[in-house]
Amino acid sequence: MIENQYLIYTYYGVTQGEESESVIYKAARRTYLDFCRRISFQGKISIEQKYESERRIEDLLMKELSSLFQVRGQEEFDEKHHAVCQHVLQIYDRICSQTYGIAQRWVNQTLLHLVVIEANLHTDYWNIEDTRKYFHVPVEQYVLEAATSKRKHKFQNGLNLKSAPLKHDRTENYEMGWFYPGEIQPAEFWDYPEYIEFQRAVRARIWSVFPHTYRDCLCWAFQAYLEVSRRRNI
Structure with missing residues (x-):
């Protein structure tokens, strides 16, 4: 068209x-x-x-x-x-x-x-x-928030994963926690270990809990980004 x-x-x-x-x-x-x-x-x-x-x-x-x-x-x-x-x-x-x-x-x-x-x-x-x-989800704040917010029903597309890296200076000392502004490591400062752990957690949750809701991880990322973005822009 x-x-x-x-x-x-x-x-x-x-x-x-x-x-x-x-x-x-x-x-x-x-x-x-x-x-x-x-x-x-x-x-x-x-x-x-x-x-x-x-x-x-x-x-x-x-x-x-x-x-x-x-x-x-x-x-x-x-x-x-x-x-x-x-x-x-x-x-x-x-x-x-x-x-x-x-x-x-x-x-x-x-x-x-x-x-x-x-x-x-x-x-x-x-x-x-x-x-x-097989694609990975682009890691940015809206997607991260939808994936790792602690409150289960905060987002319709929330994954409730304790998989947001908390602020840290050394990669080997990183620890995963819940999303909270000011306490998590911004995605632009992530290194490979926390990145791949997050991707695997998202992948596992979608395939095990939401196999009929999302076609794949990217489908989830589209919907999660739109939901959080719309809420922020109201």
Whole structure:
């Protein structure tokens, strides 16, 4: 439908029939615009250096994300996903180190955008239909709040998981707790151990408790984000 094409073009700049690598590049660019204010740089980093790192990461995702649509199981997806995140961090290491929380946002949010684009344009470039069940949820505050709020019926899409990392300085000392503003570690400061523990907890809860409510973890993330966001904006 032309309305779907209009929607995707106005938000992503993607047109029907555009090449697959270009679509990924624009989805990655949208991701950066979504969360760039969460990226902090220590020391004096020039505008040119920041711009160059952004372009390098967008180029990286354009080339490497397609491998995530070829996996045949969760373990394989997790391994390839981790490798892409590490490559994102290596790009940042050239100017200023960043955390896994930043890398996962680049990867997971871009995958989410590609799901939205595919649902509207039906490009058939990637095997999203069969592989999205392995996708990780983008970790940001609204999704984290829905997943880890202590009060069971606070959110219709709440998971009631005690899986929010409490504030800590050293990764090896992290402890999981309930969501509470000011007491949890912001997602942009997460490292891999707390990240993968959170992902596994979300995955296990959805498959064991809500197998008929959500198609997959990403389906839950869409609904959870919308619910919390709408409540915050009332």
